[in-house]
Amino acid sequence: MGFPGLFVTATDTDVGKTTVAVAIVGALRRQGWRVGVYKPVASGISGADAAAGDARRLWEAAGRPLTPQAVCPQAFAAPIAPSASARAEGRTVDEQLLVTGLSVWRESSDVVVVEGAGGLFSPLGDTLLNCDLARELGLPLVVVDAARLGMIGRTLATMRAARAEGLRVAAVVLSQVAAPQGGADPAGDDLIARDGAAEIAARLPGVPVAILGHAQPAETPAIDWSAASGAAQQAG
Ligand SMILES: [Mg+2]
Structure with missing residues (x-):
């Protein structure tokens, strides 16, 4: 088995990936693991603040190990796909560094x-x-989607695409990126999330599926991240 870890990916951009990653880091730390955090490339980050945004949140969650620059060795200013963002400032994404930075x-x-960065098929370089990077790094995926209408189709499409690429999916987390509205109404956000998660779980036997509630520190039901990442097996 390879080095223990998880590659947190998503169905699309802005569906709650960082929040889920931070929750996973917190859970692993509570179990006593030293957790390394890595954002291979980021865009939408101004040059003077190379380790802001996602990288900063990951670094803080991990207890500030090493340096913020080690968390994200490559950052570009324009808030677009990293390769396009790099091009806009006359640079290129160093694809070798995406791999070796870990x-x-x-x-x-x-x-x-x-x-x-972005979704499973979003370009990095x-x-x-x-x-491609997930495969190079040899890490199982955590697929994140926003816990809102459409999550079943988006998540199952990403799962099938991941498997077609020969990638293993360790877990699915549906992230409530906004405060839930609608109370007990059948079209309320909490019920849509719960029913959607149940439907996804029923169609993905053997894959843990959980909801990370808005502003909650951990997902429900709890996923055994030590087992999912291979950390427990490595130590045992
Ligand atoms: Mg993020």
């Missing part, structure tokens, strides 16, 4: 949590997609 975390941690 090494320092493997040397200093028990388990690594990697957050991709001129040739590499998120799914």
Whole structure:
């Protein structure tokens, strides 16, 4: 088995990936693991603040290990796809560094949590997609989607695409990115999330499916992230 870890990916951008990654990091730390955190590339980050945004949140969640620059070695200003963002400032994404940037975390941690950029098939560099990097790093996926209408179709499409790429999915987390509205109404956000999660779970036997409630620190039902990442097996 490879080095313990998880690659947090998503059905699309802005569906709650970082929030889910932060929750996973917190759970792993509570179980006593030294957690490495890695955001291979980020866009929408101004040059003077290279480790802001997602990388900063991951770094804080992990207890400020190493440096923010180690969390995200490549950041670009324009809030568009990283390769396009790099091009806009006359640079290119270093695809080798996307892979090798994780090494320092493997040397200093028990388990690594990697957050991709955008969705599973979003481009990272001129040739590499998120799914390609996940394969290169040898990490199982956590597929994140927003817990809102359409989650069943988006999540199942991403699952099938991941499997077609030969990638293993360790868990699905549906993230409530906004405060739930609608109370007990059948079209209320909480019921849509609960029914959607149940439907997805029924169609994905063997894959843990959970909801991360709005502003909650952990998902429900709790997923065993030590087992999902392989950290428990490595230690045992
Ligand atoms: Mg993010």
